[in-house]
Amino acid sequence: MHPFTQRRSASVAALGETGLIAAISRWLGPASPRAPFGMGDDCAVLPPCPGRLLLTVDPVIYGEHFDDKVPPRGVGEKLFKRNLSDIAAMGGRPRAAVVALALGPHVRLDWLEGFFRGLAAVSRRHRVPVVGGDVARHDGGIVATLTLVGVPAGPRVVTRTGARLGDWIFVTGRLGGSLASGHHYRFAPRLAEGAWLAGRPEVRAMLDVSDGLAKDLHALTPAGAEPALDAAALPCRPGCDLRAALCDGEDYELVLAVAGKTDGAAFLKAWRRVFPRTRLSCIGRFVRRGGCPAGAINLEDCHGFEHLR
């Protein structure tokens, strides 16, 4: 659906600010508690969170993260799930979200309703209330920004740092072709998987793949090392070649470093017991820089998604 219309009666302008906020509250329904625990005051008030907090923010922007081909509900879902994926990558549990919307008066009301119903659906599914936000005028398109507060699901938070030379590299799900397949808004964030992995001491570091494996893997690679990836082991989405799996981006899968001395078969067996329907693949390991074996994928050719060029 194209999000804009020149028909005033079908657009945001028909409601104005006060009417729009009332409509948003209706569209979100039980996903949005009342003030002071939700929308309607200067801040939202959250119940105490014992322990450390996780904080992450990601937007969806018209023309960049979605276009007319993505249904409005899918846009709302994508916005929420992109952020859930970041919480998943730390081994976290989401607690509350706020949404800031920048949009012009020509945005279609039915587009906006779909967007908020998408947010509400994810909110219900993962039991994460939308506790507040902001709506402001912006004549240059649609920018929706969601901030998520979370807590560690267990005693441990897994970061991108901690992988060592010799560690195995694993990835969840399949890679590549996210845009063409609609995976980029239909994916399920790996929250349960991330929490389970964070509880395994052999998992040393983790991140979620959003800009393509070839690019994002750099952040996991320890100093003096490089990833030696086995092309045959890479879980490509059906119809995707190796290059797509490495470079397309928007996979929202978890990539992790597993201690080199781990019994890989036992680790995979333990995984399958808990997640029988989700693939976990060992795709290579970190070797000394310059020591990549013949036949390993040459990552030099793949740059992944580069913003702002």
Place this chain on the structure above:
Amino acid sequence: MHPFTQRRSASVAALGETGLIAAISRWLGPASPRAPFGMGDDCAVLPPCPGRLLLTVDPVIYGEHFDDKVPPRGVGEKLFKRNLSDIAAMGGRPRAAVVALALGPHVRLDWLEGFFRGLAAVSRRHRVPVVGGDVARHDGGIVATLTLVGVPAGPRVVTRTGARLGDWIFVTGRLGGSLASGHHYRFAPRLAEGAWLAGRPEVRAMLDVSDGLAKDLHALTPAGAEPALDAAALPCRPGCDLRAALCDGEDYELVLAVAGKTDGAAFLKAWRRVFPRTRLSCIGRFVRRGGCPAGAINLEDCHGFEHLR
């Protein structure tokens, strides 16, 4: 400063994403701790916050909240301070911020540096680290969104709800002419004042004035009541008339309801002891609807700032 340039070497496109993130980290300096407590991982990790949390989000948008007349540093300061003002209005203390930036490749690098140095200055002044964020491409202008996590400064959080018939209405500082005077980006958020007011049991409800007193006062007004404001008591900024003070918006001052039986002189005396340089004015009280005394300001004529019309 106009934020855009067609000269590639002077724009964001010259750096690309990786270079830009390194530059942002440099511009923020000590305002931004390293991962996992700051930028560079999927989420930022915050130390435990005992008690409830406050969460608020507000953007600044080119053409809406700033233009070429506001220096880039002022834009960054405004973004941070708008959110601090929301924390102040609840009687809170800010703890950490994340910033999401949507901008095109034609944004001037020196504009962006000024913007982040403005954020860094406010961060240092109020000891609130910028712990993370996102930069994404958007060809429709500049949208910068900041989310702030805070905690109550004392045992009590003050909301917009709680005012009663007969309560006095007070306001900090002066009102009106915010855009013309530059107050809209030069203001100091009322954090110390908000924390002190939240500790006073006679303060029943509070908010910060951002869309103009006439409009924002509705949210404080108890059911069945209306505000009877005394024109002579309204603290207008020099050069501003009554209408400007009521309708201009972007004042970022605190408006509060004080229990009707309070000894106003003693309350003001206690205030002046702590805040000798900040004006606090009693501007009226909440009376029964339809019972406004002759001579009180007629608020029907003033609508304040209305977005999205």
